[in-house]
Amino acid sequence: MKLPFAESYKIKAVEQIHRSTREERIRWIEEAKYNLFNLRSEQVFIDLLTDSGTGAMSDKQWAALMTGDESYAGSSSYYKLKDAIEDITGFPYYLPTHQGRAAENVLFSAMIKKGDVVPGNSHFDTTKGHIEFRGAHAIDCTIDEAFHTELEHPFKGNVDLDKLETVLKKYPKGQIPLIMVTITCNSSGGQPVSIENMRAVKKLADQYGIPVFFDSARFAENAYFIKMREPAYKHKPIREIVREMFACADGMTMSSKKDAIVNMGGFIGFRDKALYEKASTFNIMFEGFINYGGMSGRDMNALAQGLYEGTEFDYLETRIAQVAYLGKQLRDYGIPVQYPFGGHAIFIDAKRFLPGLPKEQFVAQTLGVELFIEGGVRGVEIGTLLADRDPDTRENRYPQLELLRLAIPRRVYTNNHMDYVAASVINVFDRRNKITKGLKILKEAPILRHFTVELARI
Numbered sequence: 001m002k003l004p005f006a007e008s009y010k011i012k013a014v015e016q017i018h019r020s021t022r023e024e025r026i027r028w029i030e031e032a033k034y035n036l037f038n039l040r041s042e043q044v045f046i047d048l049l050t051d052s053g054t055g056a057m058s059d060k061q062w063a064a065l066m067t068g069d070e071s072y073a074g075s076s077s078y079y080k081l082k083d084a085i086e087d088i089t090g091f092p093y094y095l096p097t098h099q100g101r102a103a104e105n106v107l108f109s110a111m112i113k114k115g116d117v118v119p120g121n122s123h124f125d126t127t128k129g130h131i132e133f134r135g136a137h138a139i140d141c142t143i144d145e146a147f148h149t150e151l152e153h154p155f156k157g158n159v160d161l162d163k164l165e166t167v168l169k170k171y172p173k174g175q176i177p178l179i180m181v182t183i184t185c186n187s188s189g190g191q192p193v194s195i196e197n198m199r200a201v202k203k204l205a206d207q208y209g210i211p212v213f214f215d216s217a218r219f220a221e222n223a224y225f226i227k228m229r230e231p232a233y234k235h236k237p238i239r240e241i242v243r244e245m246f247a248c249a250d251g252m253t254m255s256s257k258k259d260a261i262v263n264m265g266g267f268i269g270f271r272d273k274a275l276y277e278k279a280s281t282f283n284i285m286f287e288g289f290i291n292y293g294g295m296s297g298r299d300m301n302a303l304a305q306g307l308y309e310g311t312e313f314d315y316l317e318t319r320i321a322q323v324a325y326l327g328k329q330l331r332d333y334g335i336p337v338q339y340p341f342g343g344h345a346i347f348i349d350a351k352r353f354l355p356g357l358p359k360e361q362f363v364a365q366t367l368g369v370e371l372f373i374e375g376g377v378r379g380v381e382i383g384t385l386l387a388d389r390d391p392d393t394r395e396n397r398y399p400q401l402e403l404l405r406l407a408i409p410r411r412v413y414t415n416n417h418m419d420y421v422a423a424s425v426i427n428v429f430d431r432r433n434k435i436t437k438g439l440k441i442l443k444e445a446p447i448l449r450h451f452t453v454e455l456a457r458i
């Protein structure tokens with residue numbers, strides 16, 4: 001008998017989670033103003049809001065915490081992390097930051113000015129926020145295939161080279177400080193970018209003299225997909241693929257809360273010493289001295305260990321198989337999801353799930369509310385609320401994809417939990433024709449509104 005697949009870890013500590021009744025959940029979500037971010041975590045049974053900072057650290061990571069060096073300057077933990085980053089990514093210079101958006105803040109302070117444009121594949125919301133906050137514009141050059149959820153394509157995170165070149169031709173070099181490629185591309189459904197595409201982007205960028213940076217939050221998952229889907233890489237170890245990926249970039253921002261499996265942390269990797277030095281000043285202003293930048297020594301130790309664990313093949317296989325396990329159940333039932341399945345989450349195509357709801361009524365958010373009421377499962381809207389308003393016209397932006405993301409924390413839930421989630425989604429799907437009204441905004445912030453928005457049922 002062929003031995004079945006099984007997780008590449010066993011469980012050493014557990015945390016209790018709580019069931020609730022439908023009546024409780026109806027009350028809680030109303031009190032939360034129909035914003036899933038406003039729920040208390042005890043009100044949630046299975047929390048798929050994000051895979052960011054929600055992973056379970058290993059025994060070796062917990063052990064590494066104990067040997068953290070909390071010296072302000074010259075901490076051995078800083079150097080341990082430096083060695084790990086250089087070993088895994090190849091970048092010789094780095095700045096620690098407290099999380100990914102802090103890395104964006106520091107890097108963009110050194111690189112972006114008003115009126116600039118930053119092309120790439122679909123920028124993550126904080127990346128776009130940090131670009132727009134500086135009076136610059138993020139330009140999405142993702143391939144069109146990414147926006148058709150049923151269309152099969154192995155690398156839906158790829159940059160469309162023609163779209164990119166159009167931008168590079170349209171704007172003078174001085175107005176394009178960098179190209180940002182997000183690996184995997186969260187906003188298009190956790191979709192990977194191929195090595196072939198990374199190389200082509202770098203080649204084009206070099207022709208125009210523009211540096212390429214990777215938003216690398218889920219770089220290891222991207223490497224796993226390259227191994228599985230790009231024939232030349234089938235037999236290469238993950239870490240070798242990772243090095244080849246980063247060879248196509250001049251630098252990287254990292255939210256370590258994802259593929260480095262820590263609860264908090266980030267960094268920027270650089271090849272260019274002069275840029276590293278320029279950014280160091282901003283790091284000191286915003287984050288802390290360059291030897292810790294928003295992280296304690298113990299956190300840097302756990303992060304260094306996490307970079308190695310996150311790039312192990314067996315771990316990645318376990319992780320991505322679990323995401324696909326959930327995805328397959330939904331897809332087999334006929335529920336429209338982004339396909340192929342992403343690395344960190346299943347993205348439900350809310351427009352096709354609830355075709356009768358007008359886009360002005362926040363379709364994916366409405367679906368998220370219904371799923372919470374159904375089973376106490378919390379997802380997150382990746383749609384009109386997240387897309388926010390156009391910074392110039394202040395009109396709502398309606399993105400091509402209106403998604404409800406079910407992000408799976410790393411090493412946290414079992415496949416029984418996935419079965420529960422699938423059943424909850426299926427129950428909502430079975431009663432979808434009765435969901436005829438969506439939501440309206442009562443109150444919103446001027447930028448990154450989705451975190452704090454207050455909504456009401458129409």
Ligand code: F0G
Pocket residue numbers: 049050051052099100101102124126127182186215217218255256257265266
């Ligand atoms: N880049 C990507 C691709 C991300 O997904 C995130 C965060 C960030 C940057 C910012 O990193 O949170 O450490 O400041 N994504 C989380 C999510 C919040 O739920 O997808 P951060």
